[in-house]
Amino acid sequence: MSTIEINSRALLGQLNRLSGLINNTLPVLSHVKVETQKGHVFMTASNLETTASVLFEAKCKPGSITCIPHNTLSSILKNLPDAPVSITIESDGVIQNAEIVCGDADYKLPGLPPDDFPRIAEHPWEEKIELEAAHFLQTLKTATRFTDQTDELSGFQNIILDAESGYLEVMAMTRHLLFKRQITKAKKKFMMMVTTKAATYLASGAFTSEKIKLSEAKNMLLITGDNIAVHVRQPEWKPPQYQLLFSKDRVQHGWEANTEELKTKLSRLLSACQSRFAIADFDMKKDRTTLKIEDEAYATRGQEIVPAELTGSAVKVRYQIATLQLALSVVEEERVKLEFQAANTATFIDTENTKMLVMPSM
Numbered sequence: 001m002s003t004i005e006i007n008s009r010a011l012l013g014q015l016n017r018l019s020g021l022i023n024n025t026l027p028v029l030s031h032v033k034v035e036t037q038k039g040h041v042f043m044t045a046s047n048l049e050t051t052a053s054v055l056f057e058a059k060c061k062p063g064s065i066t067c068i069p070h071n072t073l074s075s076i077l078k079n080l081p082d083a084p085v086s087i088t089i090e091s092d093g094v095i096q097n098a099e100i101v102c103g104d105a106d107y108k109l110p111g112l113p114p115d116d117f118p119r120i121a122e123h124p125w126e127e128k129i130e131l132e133a134a135h136f137l138q139t140l141k142t143a144t145r146f147t148d149q150t151d152e153l154s155g156f157q158n159i160i161l162d163a164e165s166g167y168l169e170v171m172a173m174t175r176h177l178l179f180k181r182q183i184t185k186a187k188k189k190f191m192m193m194v195t196t197k198a199a200t201y202l203a204s205g206a207f208t209s210e211k212i213k214l215s216e217a218k219n220m221l222l223i224t225g226d227n228i229a230v231h232v233r234q235p236e237w238k239p240p241q242y243q244l245l246f247s248k249d250r251v252q253h254g255w256e257a258n259t260e261e262l263k264t265k266l267s268r269l270l271s272a273c274q275s276r277f278a279i280a281d282f283d284m285k286k287d288r289t290t291l292k293i294e295d296e297a298y299a300t301r302g303q304e305i306v307p308a309e310l311t312g313s314a315v316k317v318r319y320q321i322a323t324l325q326l327a328l329s330v331v332e333e334e335r336v337k338l339e340f341q342a343a344n345t346a347t348f349i350d351t352e353n354t355k356m357l358v359m360p361s362m
Contacts, residue, residue: 001090002036002064006056008085008102012077014056015070017208017228018045020201021052022070028116031067034089034098035114036060045070046118050198052206052230066091067112068098076100076107120231123217128190129168131183133212133225139170139181140194141203142330146172146179147196158235159199161192161214176323178357179330192221198232206230251348253312255284255338262336263328265304269293270321272302279361280324282317284310293321317343318361327356 015032022045024030035042041060044053066089077085077100085102089111096111140159148156151174160171163186171180192214194202202223209226216222221232269280273295283290291304317340327349328336338358339348349356 001088002061004034004036004041004087004089005059005084006041006087007082008077008080009082010056011058011085011087012074014041014043014054015074015077017054017206018043018052018070019074020204020206021045021047021050023047028067028112028118030069030071031112031117032070032073033065033067033114033117034087035065036062036089038062044117047197048118048233049195050201050230050232051118051120052201052228054206055227064089064091065114066096066098067114067117068109069111072109073098073100080105121220123220125215125217125222127213127215128188129163129184129186130211130213131168133207133209136168136170136183136212137203137207139183140199142181143170143172143179144196144199144203145326145329146174146177148174149196151175155237158196158237159194161190161194163188163190174323176320176359177327179327179354180356181354190216192216193234193237194221194232195235202230202232250341251339252341253284253310253315253339255282255289255308255310256335257289257306257308259328259331259334259336262306263325265291265306266321266325266328269302269304270325272300273321274300276322278321279318280321282319284308284317285314286310315343317347319347319358320361324358327358330354330356 018032022030029047033044039057040055041058042053042055044051080102083102085100088099090097096113098109098111100107143159147158151157156174162169162171166186168183168186169180170183173179207225207228212223212225214221214223219234221234223230269291270278273293278293278295281292287309289306289308291306293302331351333351336349344360344362347358347360349358
């Protein structure tokens with residue numbers, strides 16, 4: 001039997017860092033494993049694909065370990081005052097209980113044996129890179145929007161971390177759009193894949209440190225920050241040969257317009273359509289472009305004029321509106337430039353540190 005003494009809000013904060021992994025697919029996966037060390041608590045959550053552990057200070061003695069239901073403990077703590085709380089763990093291999101006391105409040109929770117909790121295999125980890133946490137994690141969050149969870153190919157469902165070029169780049173794609181953002185220089189070359197589910201958790205606020213480290217071993221990734229370690233299982237995949245797609249050797253057309261004006265007029269056109277797969281015709285001329293939509297099923301037609309600069313000959317290109325809107329959502333520059341070889345070839349959209357390819361609609 002061992003007792004953990006800690007502030008209720010401090011403990012709730014640590015539980016919140018793990019909440020994105022809690023699920024009910026197996027009884028033990030709705031629990032956190034709690035292990036006491038000298039003056040510290042080691043708490044772990046897992047969804048089998050991703051396992052995260054946080055280490056935090058508390059008044060306790062080493063040697064106790066059990067699994068406590070996360071959501072129940074979290075709900076209790078949310079309704080307790082901001083005050084010291086004690087958690088007494090009773091664990092004898094068969095009986096698993098946790099008693100939570102705060103002032104005159106007293107709750108008892110049944111636990112599960114720690115042996116039921118998923119184990120992480122020991123690996124000789126190879127550190128790949130240390131980088132600024134905020135920019136990397138925000139880019140992961142952005143990249144999740146450029147995946148397609150309905151596609152059967154893993155390359156369209158997940159996110160690639162690519163440092164083969166000497167720079168770490170985060171890349172995601174669907175059949176209509178490819179997103180790639182440069183993060184930082186990388187001394188070691190590597191390529192990893194992270195599932196969208198894992199990336200969503202990593203970007204959820206679990207990390208509070210300014211720096212994080214990425215390490216790799218076999219089919220596992222290890223992402224570490226101050227007092228947190230996250231193990232991520234890589235899905236089976238083959239590295240894509242996508243770098244050749246970004247060659248601009250044959251670009252013949254350049255089209256440039258005000259970003260916000262284009263966003264606004266695309267939104268108006270899409271609002272007139274009944275389908276989220278609506279297509280807009282871009283009739284590009286030297287100094288202005290006419291955007292047209294025609295929804296034959298509902299006999300709806302729409303047209304917008306966009307002042308724009310075109311280099312190259314006049315051309316007509318068709319884009320799925322929602323796809324182009326997604327690409328424009330990460331463009332922060334005042335003006336956006338579209339570059340392409342012909343009406344039926346991929347369109348390049350480059351910003352300061354982001355490259356995208358938009359496939360036209362035939």
